[in-house]
Amino acid sequence: MATELFFTPIPNLPHPFVKFPENPLRIPLFALPPLTISSGFCSLKTVSSSRGRSSSAVHAVQEEVIQAPNSDSQTAPPSSSKLVLVVGGTGGVGQLIVASLLSRNIKARLLLRDPEKATILFGKQDEEKLQVCKGDTRNPEDVDPSIFEGVTHVICCTGTTAFPSKRWDGDNTPERVDWEGVRNLVSALPSSLKRIVLVSSVGVTKFNEIPWSIMNLFGVLKYKKMGEDFLRNSGLPFTIIRPGRLTDGPYTSYDLNTLLKATAGQRRAVLIGKDLKKNRTQFWSANSVMEGDKLVGEVSRLVVAEACIQALDIDFTEGEIYEINSVEGEGPGNNPQKWRELFKAAGAQ
Numbered sequence: 001m002a003t004e005l006f007f008t009p010i011p012n013l014p015h016p017f018v019k020f021p022e023n024p025l026r027i028p029l030f031a032l033p034p035l036t037i038s039s040g041f042c043s044l045k046t047v048s049s050s051r052g053r054s055s056s057a058v059h060a061v062q063e064e065v066i067q068a069p070n071s072d073s074q075t076a077p078p079s080s081s082k083l084v085l086v087v088g089g090t091g092g093v094g095q096l097i098v099a100s101l102l103s104r105n106i107k108a109r110l111l112l113r114d115p116e117k118a119t120i121l122f123g124k125q126d127e128e129k130l131q132v133c134k135g136d137t138r139n140p141e142d143v144d145p146s147i148f149e150g151v152t153h154v155i156c157c158t159g160t161t162a163f164p165s166k167r168w169d170g171d172n173t174p175e176r177v178d179w180e181g182v183r184n185l186v187s188a189l190p191s192s193l194k195r196i197v198l199v200s201s202v203g204v205t206k207f208n209e210i211p212w213s214i215m216n217l218f219g220v221l222k223y224k225k226m227g228e229d230f231l232r233n234s235g236l237p238f239t240i241i242r243p244g245r246l247t248d249g250p251y252t253s254y255d256l257n258t259l260l261k262a263t264a265g266q267r268r269a270v271l272i273g274k275d276l277k278k279n280r281t282q283f284w285s286a287n288s289v290m291e292g293d294k295l296v297g298e299v300s301r302l303v304v305a306e307a308c309i310q311a312l313d314i315d316f317t318e319g320e321i322y323e324i325n326s327v328e329g330e331g332p333g334n335n336p337q338k339w340r341e342l343f344k345a346a347g348a349q
Contacts, residue, residue, distance in 0.1 A: 080106040084312070085151045087137060087185060088158035090117040092246060093199060096305035097155055098122065100334075102129060104309075111135050111147060137181035138171070143188040155308050156185060157199040162220040174220040182227030186234050195318065197308045198231055200224045200242045202323050205275075228321070239311045240321040241304065242275075248300040269329030270303055274346040275321035297325040306332075310339035317343050 084101055088094040089110040101108045102122070109131040110118055118132045135142035137158065160177045161167045182198065189196060203212035207221035216222055231238050303326045311317045313336070322343065332338035 077105045080104065082152050082312070083107045083109060083150050085109045085111060085148065085154045087111045087154065087156040088199075090114075090121055091157060091159065093243075093301050093304050093308075094155075094157045095121055096301055097157065097308055098130070100305055100309055107131075109133060109147075109151060111137070137185045138176045140184045140187075143184050145188070145190075148188070148190050148193075151190075152194050153312050154185075154189065154193060154196040155199075155312075156182065156196065157308070158182070159199070160220075162215050163218060174218060174223045177223075178220060179223035179226045183230050186227075186231050186236065189234075189236055191236070193236055195237050195239060195312050196231065197239045197241060197311050198228065199304065199308065200228050200240055202242045202244050204228060204242065237318045239317045239319075241307055241311065242321065242323040243304045244297045244299045244323075244325040246301050246304065247298045248302060269327045269331045270307075270342055271297070271325040271327050272307075272342050272346045273323040274343075275323065297327070299324055300326045303331070306334055307339070310334075310336060311343070314340055314343055316347065320347065322346060 084106060086094055086098055086101070086108055087110075089098045089108070090112060098108055098110065099122070102125075107129060111133050112118060113134070113136045115132045115134050118130075122130060133147050135144065135147060137143060158177055158181055160172050160174055162174070186196070201221060201224050203215060204221045204225040206212045207216035207225070212221060228240055231240070304324065307322070307324055311322075320343075332342055
């Protein structure tokens with residue numbers, strides 16, 4: 001499940017600027033350009049942040065992005081015509097999505113309860129690259145139409161903890177976040193939208209069965225399924241990604257330098273399944289195709305973030321639901337053709 005994090009600023013870190021090495025397995029993250037934060041909905045007014053803490057932390061970060069050995073990412077990609085709204089963009093999966101969009105030169109807009117978190121994570125950015133809107137999807141009045149002006153795609157990766165915790169303070173429960181928040185967002189989206197990708201969870205169709213019933217003691221899987229169903233019945237072009245247990249950082253209370261050094265390690269291969277809506281799910285990996293409801297395991301946050309971005313441009317993922325894990329072995333990295341083959345194989349009858 002997607003999560004929301006709290007961050008501790010790190011002063012006096014170095015400011016490396018690195019170039020992408022040739023054919024890497026791990027690629028240092030770009031040095032980020034300036035960020036402009038909106039005040040109120042999307043008025044694009046600049047909001048000042050605490051001096052010294054954001055830029056020094058962000059420019060010190062080097063993210064190790066999982067990538068196939070034959071990937072060719074040696075030069076900056078051309079500017080994209082997309083404008084992707086990321087909801088939950090400072091959470092564990094969301095921040096990796098935003099960083100990856102920026103590295104691809106894809107314009108992003110964030111909807112955040114606390115815009116200051118964007119400054120801490122991504123530094124000061126040019127508003128042509130990254131815009132930040134203040135709002136809370138739990139409150140329908142916060143989901144203002146101005147937020148969606150020019151938006152072509154949406155990735156929603158909001159979430160909270162499955163069990164009562166301090167994170168539930170302020171009515172941040174699964175019902176409010178995973179059901180009411182998703183419902184409010186979907187209800188406000190324009191019909192012109194090209195795609196919305198929703199990050200959900202495995203187990204949402206089995207929340208009355210062991211072991212999923214334990215995770216669902218406070219309703220998190222039930223409410224995620226309600227959010228999924230509302231989106232499926234909305235008439236909007238959607239893709240739903242259901243990850244297994246999220247691994248490989250980032251983790252709560254780690255500094256940013258640590259958060260974005262997350263790597264999938266040896267678990268780079270992707271196991272992906274498609275909900276065939278026939279009480280079974282079909283799975284495909286590099287080595288096998290399996291049928292049956294067998295997807296129980298873990299998935300790297302890096303893999304989930306990449307799956308969301310890749311699904312935006314694959315036409316046949318529209319209207320589909322995919323479950324995803326990562327296992328040991330070489331994976332698709334950020335290679336569009338390999339991801340297309342993965343999604344296609346998962347849907348083969």
